[in-house]
Amino acid sequence: MWAIAAADFGADLDLVELPEPEAGPNELKVRVLAASVNPFDRKVVNGMLRDSAPHQFPLVPGTDGAGVVEGSGERIFGTFFRRPVGGGTYAEYVTVPAGNPLAPLPDDMDPAVAAALPTAGMAALQLVESLGDSRSVLVVGAFGGVGSFAVQIARAAGKRVIPIGRGDSLVEADALIDLVSTDRSSFEANARYAPLAFNTNYVSADSAQNFGMKGSREALVHLSSLVQAGDLEVPISRRVPLRDAVDVFAGHGPGKTVIIM
Ligand SMILES: NC(=O)c1ccc[n+]([C@@H]2O[C@H](COP(=O)([O-])OP(=O)(O)OC[C@H]3O[C@@H](n4cnc5c(N)ncnc54)[C@H](OP(=O)(O)O)[C@@H]3O)[C@@H](O)[C@H]2O)c1
Numbered sequence: 001m002w003a004i005a006a007a008d009f010g011a012d013l014d015l016v017e018l019p020e021p022e023a024g025p026n027e028l029k030v031r032v033l034a035a036s037v038n039p040f041d042r043k044v045v046n047g048m049l050r051d052s053a054p055h056q057f058p059l060v061p062g063t064d065g066a067g068v069v070e071g072s073g074e075r076i077f078g079t080f081f082r083r084p085v086g087g088g089t090y091a092e093y094v095t096v097p098a099g100n101p102l103a104p105l106p107d108d109m110d111p112a113v114a115a116a117l118p119t120a121g122m123a124a125l126q127l128v129e130s131l132g133d134s135r136s137v138l139v140v141g142a143f144g145g146v147g148s149f150a151v152q153i154a155r156a157a158g159k160r161v162i163p164i165g166r167g168d169s170l171v172e173a174d175a176l177i178d179l180v181s182t183d184r185s186s187f188e189a190n191a192r193y194a195p196l197a198f199n200t201n202y203v204s205a206d207s208a209q210n211f212g213m214k215g216s217r218e219a220l221v222h223l224s225s226l227v228q229a230g231d232l233e234v235p236i237s238r239r240v241p242l243r244d245a246v247d248v249f250a251g252h253g254p255g256k257t258v259i260i261m
Contacts, residue, residue: 003091004245004259005058009047013090013246016058021087021095023070028096030067030080033111035089037257038063038119038145042249044085054084062089062259064118066111077114077224078102079122079215089115090245092261101215106224113227113234116145116256121223121232123213124149127177127198128157130211134174134196136160141179143254146200148235150177156231 023029041061066077080096141147142163176194181187191197198211226232235255245259
């Protein structure tokens with residue numbers, strides 16, 4: 001099968017031919033139709049998990065996907081993350097632990113749309129839930145994957161949303177979702193604008209402010225039903241064929257990048 005992979009931590013991505021993976025006990029073998037690109041994928045290639053999980057090389061990144069289960073023909077989407085890390089979704093086939101957050105891919109849903117949903121959509125849903133009855137929220141990094149979903153979900157919940165992109169000034173609000181700070185002082189500077197604040201990069205000294213997404217089948221079903229009802233737009237800025245996907249970490253503009261197999 002063809003895949004996009006890094007030969008080592010920190011290496012550039014290459015198009016490579018690899019043996020198809022074989023499903024072990026309690027695993028599904030999935031023919032991938034589409035995979036979305038998340039910042040987490042780049043962090044994994046750069047070695048973020050090197051001390052906490054076994055890896056295989058060449059390291060195929062990619063957590064989120066939509067595809068067809070070999071054998072049953074069931075169409076699914078969700079979080080296909082597995083250990084050892086490195087058999088990811090930037091590939092024609094992946095094996096997925098059956099207990100992962102997975103949900104049916106509706107027949108009339110574009111696999112690219114479904115693949116764009118899991119990590120960013122579930123994070124956005126849970127971040128907005130964490131805001132409680134806050135009436136206004138600043139979203140810093142509002143035009144990326146998580147931000148573009150969080151803005152829509154918060155507005156649908158009746159909140160006044162102040163989307164913050166590069167160069168925008170912050171204003172005071174009831175709550176803050178900071179999707180961009182990668183150091184404590186940046187986050188603390190932003191958090192001065194709101195009494196309730198969350199970051200997604202684990203930079204706060206206060207663990208209650210460090211958001212960690214918990215995936216679930218229910219959240220995926222909820223997201224796909226929002227999309228089908230026309231209540232959630234999935235902004236896909238780039239659709240890249242697998243053979244051209246070696247540059248997917250180079251930046252993508254607003255919304256999501258999706259690799260099409
Ligand atoms: N903890 C968790 O459970 C969890 C879950 C999901 C995501 N995350 C993390 O959350 C972060 C955001 O994820 P994402 O998928 O939304 O990433 P993304 O799609 O790359 O979006 C980030 C957005 O922030 C913008 N941005 C960068 N620096 C900025 C600045 N100084 N001011 C305003 N906007 C800025 C980017 O603009 P440009 O395109 O111009 O750079 C981009 O639009 C990542 O670090 C990701 O790893 C964590």
